[in-house]
Amino acid sequence: MYTTQIMEQLKQEIPTLIVKPNEDLAAYTFTKTGGQADLFVMPTSHQLAAETIKFANTNNVPLTILGNGSNLIIKDGGIRGIVMYLDALHAIKREGTKVIAGCGAKIIDVSRFALEASLSGLEFACGIPGSVGGALYMNAGAYGGEISDVLIEATVLTPTGELKYLQKDQLEAKYRKSSIADNHYVVLEAVFELTLAEPHTIRLKMEELTEMREAKQPLEYPSCGSVFKRPPGHFAGKLIQDAGLQGHQIGGAQVSMKHAGFIVNIDHASATDYMELIDHVQKTVSEKSGVLLETEVKIIGEDK
Incomplete structure (x- = not known):
């Protein structure tokens, strides 16, 4: 009943927003x-994103931001409120x-766009599966490069839905974290x-990195990328391998046989399978x- 009421109110106050219940x-x-x-x-616009944040604040409805879910585990009980x-x-423009x-x-698409524009600097990102927002949130990196190496400015929304422009030094980028995460900003543009x-x-550099990625990473199965x-x-992968855990399986989740730093979904795994395996590995x-392994993957939501 609560969800129905909130949905009707949301549709009334923000009529052009696409809303789906129980997704x-x-x-x-x-x-x-x-x-x-x-x-x-x-x-579908910055304004609608800002209005959604303000609606959630005004009506005291929990709000969760979701990118493309590449380095994320959502628990089996789902997420309350608005996603x-x-x-x-x-x-993308130049x-x-x-x-x-x-x-x-x-x-990945941004790195390919840069290639077509004869612009260098994002080659390292040609195999990172995340979105731009997620890449800024965790200062994503690979093969010696990081997003903070080439990022100069970001447009974000504050937790109250206000527009804010951040310069590079304000992003306070560190290894797999940034001020965006610390301040709960929502990235709109980079x-x-x-x-x-x-x-x-x-192109040669991107092809070289793609070959390295395909040779080392278990791309044939669903996974959340590098877990730790x-x-x-x-x-992390070497420590897991040395602990005799490569191939270890709980439910449908398995420590990858190809790269021990990855946990793959080989047989209809649940989020609970993933979490139990992560805990066992740690x-x-x-x-x-x-050595205590710290998770790189983000885990959100509620238990079933």
């Missing part, structure tokens, strides 16, 4: 797991040597400063090596 969230995560959202909304899905904000991308754009280069050179942060002085590695 299955497994379709929106790379692990293919997760329960339902009470209300699932898809803003705002930002995939529709995916425009201004000189700058590339401006919406939060819903895939960072500006990347790149450099002109020969398309052939850019790199502990100082160690590699405990076992700690017992074997004394």
Whole structure:
């Protein structure tokens, strides 16, 4: 009853907002797991995103922001309140040597756009499966590069729905974190400063990194990407492998046989399977090596 009332009020106050009740969230995560959202909304403009945040605040409704779900586990009980899905904000454009991308754009697509524009600097991102918003949120990186290396400005919404422009130094980017996460900002758009280069050179680098990724990562199964942060002085995958956990399985979730730093969904895994396996890996590695693995993947929602 509560959900129906909130949905009707939401449709009345923001009539152009796409609203779906009881939406299955497994379709929106790379692990293919997760329960339902009470209300699932898809803003198609910055204004609609801001209005949704303000509506949630005014009516005291919980609000969860969802990108493309690449480094995320949503629990089997789903998410209460409103889930705002930002995939529709995916425009990419060029201004000189700058590339401006919406939060819903895939960072892979932005790297390909840069290639077509003969702009270098985002080659490292050609295999990162996340969205621009998620990449800024966690300062995503790969093969020696990080988003903060090329990011110069971001447009965000504050937790109260106010528009804010952040310069690079205000993002306070560190290893797999930024001020966006700390301040609960919602990314709307990012500006990347790149450099002109020969398309052939850019393409060769991207092909080289793609080959490395395909050779090492278990892309044939659903997964949430690299599960654990790199502990100082160690590699998470090596610690897991040395602990004898490669191939270990709980339910349908398995420590990848191809790369022990990944947990893959090989047989209709639930989010609970994932979480139990993560917990088992952390405990076992700690017992074997004394190193406590910290999760890189974000876990949200409620237990079933």
